[in-house]
Amino acid sequence: MPREKGRKVIAQNRRARHDYHIDDTYEAGLVLTGTEVKSLRAGRASLTDGFAHVKNGEVWLENVHIPEYAHGTWTNHAARRPRKLLLHREEIAKLVGKTEEAGRTLVPLSLYFSEGKAKVELALARGKRSYDKRRDIAEREAKRDIERALRRRR
Known part of the structure; x- marks a missing residue:
């Protein structure tokens, strides 16, 4: 069986870019069970409310929802269990x-899957204040209005 190439995105946390200032990003591997991998390959996962923390020199991913594998048996995994990250x-x-x-x-x-291995993109982030969020929304809308005006001109 040939190895898959490239990057196949499974889930994205769009809310994180809205709620946080992203300072730095890291790519980390995940320690998963077989049924978790099968569930991810089916494209099922949710990063909402997810976070990571360092505990005893290891990084753990918490609150990420990977639903139980539909064809799994009693060996199925818990949907929101803590998962160890490899860094x-x-x-x-x-x-x-x-x-x-x-x-x-x-x-x-x-x-996402990168060359067949499950990876997570972690961000070191600072929380945004509500006025920062409003300013970002206003800037984005202003850019859209400018683009619309330029398209009408042509």
Whole structure:
């Protein structure tokens, strides 16, 4: 069986880009069970309310919903169980220091398969205030209006 190439996105957390200022991103592998992988290959997952934290020198992904595999048996997994993330030791050391700063958190941005392996894109993020969110929305609408005006001109 040939290995799949490229990147197949399973789930994205669009809300994270709205609620947080993204400072840095990391790619991490996931420790999964067989039924979780099958459920992900079916394209089923939700990153809403997901977050990651460092505990005892390991990074854990919490609150990410991977539904039970439809054809699974008693060996099926729990949908919202904590999942260990695979990162290099140096990256974990950096994350420990940066997440201890006030207002910083680890948020999953997307879940995907890269060359057949399940990966998660983690973001080191700072929470946005409500006025920041309003300003971003106003800027986006202004850009849309400008684009519309330019298209009508042609």
